[in-house]
Amino acid sequence: MPISIAAENNLRLSDLAPNQVQSEIRAMSVACSAVNGINLAQGVCDTDPPHAVVEAAVAAMHAGHNIYTRAEGIEILREGIAQKLASFNRLQVNPETQVLVTSGATGAMQATVMALLNAGDECIMFEPFYGYHASTLRSQRVTPVIVPLDAPDWTFDPERLRAAITPRTRAIILNSPSNPSGKVFTLTELTALAEIAIEHDLFVITDEMYEYFVYDGVTHHSLATLPGMAERTITISGFSKTFSVTGWRLGYLAASERWMPAISYFHDLVYVCAPSPLQHGAAAGLLALPESFYTGVAADHQRKRDVLCNALRTAGLQPSVPAGAYYVLAQTKNIPGNNGRERARRLLQDTGVAAVAGSAFFGSDASGVNRGEDLLRFCFAKKDEELAEAARRIANIRY
Incomplete structure (x- = not known):
């Protein structure tokens, strides 16, 4: 026929x-x-990787932790993440309602964009940018708007950010410390960025995956801790880099209870849950590894x-x-x-x-x-x- x-x-x-x-x-x-x-x-x-992290993951497999977990992640890991956010990032979150364990930071970013942004929206990114961030936006038909930083130190110009905002702008993606430049936004720069985000009522999605990789006495600051930023900031990080387990695809995010149900839904839709035994390994690392x-x-x-x-x-x-x-x-x-x-x-x-x-x-x-x-x-x-x-x-x- x-x-x-x-x-x-x-x-x-x-x-x-x-x-x-x-x-x-x-x-x-x-x-x-x-x-x-x-x-x-x-x-x-x-x-x-740290021995304790690997051994705990292997032990979890032998103990039968090989099935789906709760969509938000296992309790001991969410509690460990909340404690880490409080002690290192100075960010207070409820592990039951404000923490989501994800399939890598890329999974966290994908679910966040799906939950919070619409096709035709604009999202600002700073250049140099991580290409996967731009591709994630485009995959949801969100338009990346590039705001260049000034080489060689990649300094931030708040007025350049202001000029890039249009009526279609809904969010800013901040990657600090940055891939690929190694830029670490100072507290002064973050304060200026926060003021603009509040003024224009924008989300800020922060990728803080390299938060422990800072040099020459530089300090990492989490944007969500600044006044007025907790509700509008989605803080993303993970274990891939810190624990040298990039193949485990294990990340997390923290956000307001207002946004978390939708973000969790879309993460469940695409990934179901992060790998169960590997979550146990990461939890052991958070509990066992010293400062x-x-x-x-x-x-x-x-x-x-x-x-x-x-x-x-x-x-x-x-x-x-x-x-x-x-x-x-x-x-x-x-x-x-x-x-x-x-x-x-x-x-x-x-x-x-x-x-x-x-x-x-x-x-x-x-x-x-x-x-x-x-x-x-x-x-x-x-x-x-x-x-x-x-x-x-x-x-x-x-x-």
Whole structure:
């Protein structure tokens, strides 16, 4: 029987799909694997997880914790998160009604956008931005509006933020400490941002995944603790980076009771719940690990940062030294190539070290040129011996 023309026309991609391509981060990871290189492209954080965290997860599997949990997460973990938020972030939340354990910070972001924003809304992001944030917005037909920060220190201009707000603006995404720049917003900057959010009645979605990765005496501040911000701020974090378990996909968020039922509903719809035994592992980490573990994370990664930045300087690839997170943006105009993608692949060809084109984290200027084409992003959350080898290879290149 012949197929009708109408039926054939129904077999097509969605309106969103044709404009989506593989993440440049993942593309470089694949290219790196093909040459058995050293992957400084993806934030995999391949240092060893704390023993207590892994053992508790394994024990939970053997104890039968292998079925769905309550949608919001297991009680002991939600209570541990609330205690951590109180002691570290100075944020008071009710673990029963204001904490949601999620399938990674990406799951938290997806559920939040689904619950709070509508198609056609605008959401402001600061540049350099994390590409997954922009893609999550677009997946819900929300328009990302880019507000550039000023290099090399990525300073925040409140008036530039004000100028970007329109009647369609509903929210701001704040990533501090930031991937990819390592920018840590100061209390003065956060106060100015909070005043604007209150003035224009905006949500602020904060991605604080790298909150323990701060250097040179810098302090991390949570926006939700500022006056007037608790109800309008959704605070997102997780365990992937702190406990070096990126493959576990385990995050969480804290929000007002007013928003939590809808956010929890959409997380349940897409993910059902975060992995049950892994929740037990994270809970054990929150309960068992001393304060020295967290200060040690910062000290260890500051040392790794300095190893990589010194190598980049030696190679003539001037780094923007990050105050937080575990990435470095470096100038790469002297590497042969017409754009960041070509330069990243040339560096991989010459050294076996993978980085990501800065264009993955920037928008275009008025002439249509991407503002990140002359940058590469490097991740330094690697085991010492591997990072040392990558640094040696980078330091020895000359272009």
